[in-house]
Amino acid sequence: MRTLLMTAAFVVAGATGMMAQSTKIMDNKIVKQELQLTQEWDKTFPQSEKVNHRKVTFVNRYGITLAADLYEPKTYNGKLAAIAVNGPFGAVKEQASGLYAQTMAEHGFLTIAFDPSFTGESGGTPRRTASPDINTEDFMAAVDFLGLQPNVDAEKIGIIGICGWGGIAINAASIDTRIKATVASTMYDMTRIGGNGYFDADNNEKARHATREAWAAQRTLTAQKGEATPGGALPEQAPEGAPQFLIDYVAYYKTPRGYHPRSGNSNDGWHTFGTQAYMNTRFLHYSNEIRSAVLVMHGEKAHSLYFGKDAYKYMVEGRPEAGIKPNPCPENKELLIIPGASHCDLYDGGEKKCIPWNKLIDFFTKNLM
Numbered sequence: 001m002r003t004l005l006m007t008a009a010f011v012v013a014g015a016t017g018m019m020a021q022s023t024k025i026m027d028n029k030i031v032k033q034e035l036q037l038t039q040e041w042d043k044t045f046p047q048s049e050k051v052n053h054r055k056v057t058f059v060n061r062y063g064i065t066l067a068a069d070l071y072e073p074k075t076y077n078g079k080l081a082a083i084a085v086n087g088p089f090g091a092v093k094e095q096a097s098g099l100y101a102q103t104m105a106e107h108g109f110l111t112i113a114f115d116p117s118f119t120g121e122s123g124g125t126p127r128r129t130a131s132p133d134i135n136t137e138d139f140m141a142a143v144d145f146l147g148l149q150p151n152v153d154a155e156k157i158g159i160i161g162i163c164g165w166g167g168i169a170i171n172a173a174s175i176d177t178r179i180k181a182t183v184a185s186t187m188y189d190m191t192r193i194g195g196n197g198y199f200d201a202d203n204n205e206k207a208r209h210a211t212r213e214a215w216a217a218q219r220t221l222t223a224q225k226g227e228a229t230p231g232g233a234l235p236e237q238a239p240e241g242a243p244q245f246l247i248d249y250v251a252y253y254k255t256p257r258g259y260h261p262r263s264g265n266s267n268d269g270w271h272t273f274g275t276q277a278y279m280n281t282r283f284l285h286y287s288n289e290i291r292s293a294v295l296v297m298h299g300e301k302a303h304s305l306y307f308g309k310d311a312y313k314y315m316v317e318g319r320p321e322a323g324i325k326p327n328p329c330p331e332n333k334e335l336l337i338i339p340g341a342s343h344c345d346l347y348d349g350g351e352k353k354c355i356p357w358n359k360l361i362d363f364f365t366k367n368l369m
Contacts, residue, residue, distance in 0.1 A: 032057060033065035033123045043094045044258050045348070050074060051105040060117065060141035062134055067121035068114035068142070069093050071105035072151070080110040081156035081368035082149070084142035088347060089130070089164025089190060090233075090265040092120035095258055096162050096347040100185075100360075104160075107361045109368075110152055114142055116165075118274075120262050126228040128264045129274045132171075132191060132281040139172035143179060156180060156368040160360075162347065163304075164188040166296075170311060171283040173290050181293045181367035183360060186346035189307045194278030199306070211279065218272040233269030245303040248344040258347065284311055288318040288325065293332040293367040299341030299354065308335065332367070 037055045041047050048071075056070045072080065083104050085097040093101075093113040101113035116138045117131070118124035139159055147154035158181035161169025166187025173182040196203035202211070222228050234254055238247040252258035253266045260266055294315065298308035312335040318324040327333060338346070341354035349355045 030059050031063065032059050035065055035067050035121055035123060037067055037121055042260070043098050044260055045099045045102070048102050048106055051102060053102075056112065056145070058141060058145035060134070060137050062117070062137060064117045064134070065123040066114050066117065066138060066141065067093070067123075068112040068145075069098055069101065070110070070112050071102045072110045073105055073108055076108065076151075079153040079156075080108070080151055081158070081364065082110045082112075082146040082152045083158045083160060083364060083368075084139060084146060085111060085113045085160040085162070086116060086139065086142075086168070087160075087162030087165030087185075088265070089188060090119075090128075090263070090270065091163075091253075092260055092263045094120075094260045095263060097160075097165075099348055100160055100162065100355075103357060104360065104364065107357075109364060110146070110149065112142060112146065114138070119264060126271055126274075128230070128268075128270045129228075130190075130270060131277050132168075132283065133277075135165075135168050136171050136175070139168060139179075140176045143176060147178065154178070158182060158364055158368050160185060162186060163343075164190040167191070167283050167307070167311065170287050170290070170294065170296075170315070173292060173294060174284070174286045177292070179292060181295075181364055182290075183295045183297065183363065184308065184311065185297050185355075186299060186302055186304060186343050187296065187308050187311060188304055189283055189311060190275070190278045191281045191283045192307070194275060195280070195282075198303075208279070215273045215276050215279075219276075222272065228271035228274070230268035231270050231272040231274065233265055233267060243303070245343055248342050252344045252347055284314060287311065287315040288327050290315060290327065290333075291329045293363070295334050295336060295359075295363050297336040297338065297346070297356065297359070299343060299345050300337050300339050301341060302343035302346075304343050305337070308337075334363075 051071045056068050059065050085101040093115050097113040101111035105111045115122040117134050118129040159169050160183040162185045166184030167189040173179045238250045296308045296312045298305050316327050316330045316333050318326045345354040
């Protein structure tokens with residue numbers, strides 16, 4: 001028996017050696033793609049005189065080069081705490097994420113707002129494609145980038161995810177312990193909506209099968225054409241009788257308030273099966289094990305409030321009846337519900353200036369500085 005075990009060990013060792021040898025001849029260099037980046041200020045918000053701004057790029061572990069706007073205070077002492085910002089889902093860095101990043105930089109943080117893979121000025125084809133794995137990696141690649149900056153304290157890095165990127169932010173915090181503080185603002189859980197539909201109305205096999213059939217047909221058509229087809233997005237005007245959240249989306253993405261020419265949500269949306277993988281995945285499974293600080297903030301009148309409430313409850317309490325234990329560090333988790341605020345009010349504040357900037361500043365100051 002001992003001889004048999006030793007033989008097996010040598011086989012494994014030999015295979016490991018062969019793998020190591022083959023790895024040496026593989027090209028594992030991280031190659032940055034040269035992107036065409038707009039240099040003029042083209043954001044949906046005014047440029048601040050309190051911060052320096054420049055375009056930067058970095059590469060994720062899938063070899064996709066991401067474009068970002070970097071904001072840093074004009075004056076500071078020592079190394080800075082840093083924050084990476086993304087969202088909303090289908091938007092670009094010139095919209096809400098850039099506003100969050102610039103505002104936090106005004107208060108002493110080095111920040112980046114980045115375009116995720118396949119969108120905006122970032123690389124990756126076909127365009128307007130989303131992946132739960134790659135998008136989570138995008139956040140972690142942003143942490144890689146921030147941690148390498150000479151004026152950043154690599155032990156003081158946080159993230160902000162807006163809308164669908166709020167759920168992705170929590171997912172990233174579940175796996176990357178370098179993330180010391182996370183804000184999920186007006187969050188969606190895109191994997192839940194992908195599988196269950198809005199308000200879980202399609203949480204049944206029949207509805208999911210119909211969606212699978214439609215996506216299968218689109219994939220076949222795309223393969224035959226050799227190119228992806230835009231799936232369409234918001235109407236120019238909300239139709240009569242439209243739900244309030246659709247009216248709010250149109251009011252943000254289709255008007256000067258939030259329109260941007262590179263934004264999928266402002267134009268022709270994802271390609272026809274660009275978000276397919278989100279249907280068959282589930283985020284947040286290990287969020288009950290996040291030890292770092294998390295703030296979930298949501299508008300009282302947001303149609304998406306159920307995502308934030310449920311994500312917070314599961315993150316703190318777990319699901320004991322299913323053997324999923326409560327969070328070991330519940331004291332640094334918080335749910336903030338903002339009175340009177342809608343989903344899109346937390347994109348740019350809306351008319352009521354609903355974004356609780358002081359709360360965000362206090363949260364990151366407490367947990368990063």
